Amino acid sequence: MFILHPGSGIPLYRQVVEQVRRLVASGQLAEGAALPSVRELALEHAVNPMTISKAYSQLEAEGLLQRHRGKPMTVAGGQGSQASPSRRVRQIEPQALQLVAAARQLDLSPADLAALIDRSWRKKP
Amino acid sequence: MFILHPGSGIPLYRQVVEQVRRLVASGQLAEGAALPSVRELALEHAVNPMTISKAYSQLEAEGLLQRHRGKPMTVAGGQGSQASPSRRVRQIEPQALQLVAAARQLDLSPADLAALIDRSWRKKP
Amino acid sequence: MFILHPGSGIPLYRQVVEQVRRLVASGQLAEGAALPSVRELALEHAVNPMTISKAYSQLEAEGLLQRHRGKPMTVAGGQGSQASPSRRVRQIEPQALQLVAAARQLDLSPADLAALIDRSWRKKP
Amino acid sequence: MFILHPGSGIPLYRQVVEQVRRLVASGQLAEGAALPSVRELALEHAVNPMTISKAYSQLEAEGLLQRHRGKPMTVAGGQGSQASPSRRVRQIEPQALQLVAAARQLDLSPADLAALIDRSWRKKP
DNA sequence: GTGGTCTAGACCACA
DNA sequence: GTGGTCTAGACCACA
Numbered sequence: 001m002f003i004l005h006p007g008s009g010i011p012l013y014r015q016v017v018e019q020v021r022r023l024v025a026s027g028q029l030a031e032g033a034a035l036p037s038v039r040e041l042a043l044e045h046a047v048n049p050m051t052i053s054k055a056y057s058q059l060e061a062e063g064l065l066q067r068h069r070g071k072p073m074t075v076a077g078g079q080g081s082q083a084s085p086s087r088r089v090r091q092i093e094p095q096a097l098q099l100v101a102a103a104r105q106l107d108l109s110p111a112d113l114a115a116l117i118d119r120s121w122r123k124k125p
Numbered sequence: 126m127f128i129l130h131p132g133s134g135i136p137l138y139r140q141v142v143e144q145v146r147r148l149v150a151s152g153q154l155a156e157g158a159a160l161p162s163v164r165e166l167a168l169e170h171a172v173n174p175m176t177i178s179k180a181y182s183q184l185e186a187e188g189l190l191q192r193h194r195g196k197p198m199t200v201a202g203g204q205g206s207q208a209s210p211s212r213r214v215r216q217i218e219p220q221a222l223q224l225v226a227a228a229r230q231l232d233l234s235p236a237d238l239a240a241l242i243d244r245s246w247r248k249k250p
Numbered sequence: 251m252f253i254l255h256p257g258s259g260i261p262l263y264r265q266v267v268e269q270v271r272r273l274v275a276s277g278q279l280a281e282g283a284a285l286p287s288v289r290e291l292a293l294e295h296a297v298n299p300m301t302i303s304k305a306y307s308q309l310e311a312e313g314l315l316q317r318h319r320g321k322p323m324t325v326a327g328g329q330g331s332q333a334s335p336s337r338r339v340r341q342i343e344p345q346a347l348q349l350v351a352a353a354r355q356l357d358l359s360p361a362d363l364a365a366l367i368d369r370s371w372r373k374k375p
Numbered sequence: 376m377f378i379l380h381p382g383s384g385i386p387l388y389r390q391v392v393e394q395v396r397r398l399v400a401s402g403q404l405a406e407g408a409a410l411p412s413v414r415e416l417a418l419e420h421a422v423n424p425m426t427i428s429k430a431y432s433q434l435e436a437e438g439l440l441q442r443h444r445g446k447p448m449t450v451a452g453g454q455g456s457q458a459s460p461s462r463r464v465r466q467i468e469p470q471a472l473q474l475v476a477a478a479r480q481l482d483l484s485p486a487d488l489a490a491l492i493d494r495s496w497r498k499k500p
Numbered sequence: 501g502t503g504g505t506c507t508a509g510a511c512c513a514c515a
Numbered sequence: 516g517t518g519g520t521c522t523a524g525a526c527c528a529c530a
Contacts, residue, residue, distance in 0.1 A: 003226055008223075009134065012529080013528075014528095023229060024232045039147045046530085050530070054220075077519095082170075088232070088233060092224060092227045099220050100242065100245040102143075102217045102220060103217060106147045106213045106214075106216060106217060107151035107152065107213070108210075110243070110246050113221075114225040116217070116221045117239065117242060118223040121225055123222065123223075136506090164516095164518090176505080179506095193517085193518090194381075194513080194518080195513080195516080196514090198518080199519085253527080255469075258473075260383075261520060262521080269480055272477060272480035276481045279378065287503080291503085294491065297395070297522090298522050300523095301521065303503070310485045317503075320503075320529040323503080335483075335525090339487060342474060345470075345473070346488075347450045347492045347498065348475060349467060349470050349471060349474055349495075350495040352397060352470060355394055360493070362460065366467070366471045367474070367485075367488065374472075374476075388514090422514085424515095426514060501529105501530080502529080502530075504526105505528100506525085507523100508522100509521105509523095510520105513520100514517080514518085
């Protein structure tokens with residue numbers, strides 16, 4: 001469900017936050033759906049529970065998740081089932097721009113990059 | 126020459142390191158070329174000189190840059206003028222994979238992502 | 251464990267780097283052993299934590315030390331318990347050569363130097 | 376006459392200062408003897424003349440050298456021809472202590488170190 | 501508790 | 516002018 005890259009330089013808790021946001025925006029985590037418990041996730045990714053907890057707390061503060069005493073957190077109401085395509089696209093626009101900037105610094109052509117993206121889609125379906 | 130994103134979560138000095146690596150791989154910084162001075166870069170990006178210096182030192186340790194007492198650092202020898210396309214592509218493979226993973230989590234289609242990438246190329250040429 | 255000479259002209263962080271290398275080579279810091287924490291060492295030697303941190307980071311880049319998020323650094327694997335005598339001797343060969351060169355410039359005899367070394371061994375056992 | 380180690384961490388001008396002090400203490404540079412010119416030394420060691428000049432100035436301030444308009448600097452009076460053995464030995468005591476400390480950290484025996492010193496004497500006679 | 505990043509600022513060595 | 520070292524101090528991420 002989540003993929004964490006500890007060596008990427010991006011804080012682990014931020015990686016979790018962003019991934020939950022995406023899964024909610026896409027409807028893969030629908031309104032009311034339960035999230036994996038802090039412990040479970042922490043174990044699975046060999047990470048301290050506090051790291052996951054910090055991510056969940058931030059998402060709760062944003063109003064995206066809801067806490068329930070003694071029960072797993074759930075996706076809060078008011079999201080609809082799936083955000084509009086343009087809203088979803090906007091969530092990865094910064095990364096796309098940075099990737100293109102990197103490709104430019106590597107003197108790669110749009111075709112080179114398109115081919116790389118294509119291969120990446122096929123890699124882990 | 127460099128673009129820094131202070132809010133991206135990635136340490137500034139790492140952003141510099143990666144960008145220098147790309148510019149060298151692409152030949153835009155050729156063997157023997159002098160790099161912008163630490164102070165110059167620091168001023169331009171409103172960043173502390175030590176942050177730039179840390180990036181340069183790491184690149185020197187890697188053997189990509191060379192120090193010259195009292196003079197600007199230069200791109201070390203043994204780089205050739207431009208790395209092979211496959212070597213260059215490999216430098217952004219991780220980012221491409223992460224972008225695709227994000228697109229998947231957003232339930233975007235390959236076509237959606239391709240369109241986004243296309244638009245990104247046109248944005249700041 | 252470490253002895254720092256602030257007035258020696260050699261940067262403090264380099265002194266730390268070299269001493270860790272020696273303690274690892276001799277097996278006094280064995281594979282897996284935890285190093286004193288940055289703050290601890292900094293306090294003990296009345297030195298800024300960043301100075302120690304810089305030394306540790308360099309040793310990590312060399313592969314001699316390993317980072318563990320939130321925990322103390324340790325000596326990396328692949329060192330064996332003690333380097334061979336010849337490898338250990340090689341680590342101070344440059345200093346030995348410089349000392350002999352200095353003795354020559356002072357017109358001291360090999361016996362004079364040997365006596366000095368002898369006395370030095372006895373000084374702080 | 377002088378040996379400079381740019382990579383040793385010790386500032387070049389300090390290396391010059393210390394070596395002049397030793398050559399004077401040993402009588403190899405006697406009272407009134409002329410020193411190599413700043414330019415000459417700078418060229419020979421591929422170093423900026425200001426670096427040598429700084430060393431000479433410091434030695435002048437110490438009273439060890441004397442400046443003469445248009446002529447090479449000379450060793451100042453009042454040194455006698457050779458300092459006493461104990462005074463000369465004292466000049467390298469700190470280095471000897473550091474070498475012994477390093478040997479201890481490498482878990483070398485006094486015999487190991489003595490052998491290394493012996494070999495070092497023979498290396499560049 | 502652990503290490504990491506960044507800043508503002510002083511001062512040094514070298515060209 | 517160039518880069519390097521060190522400090523004091525704030526704040527962050529992770530266990």
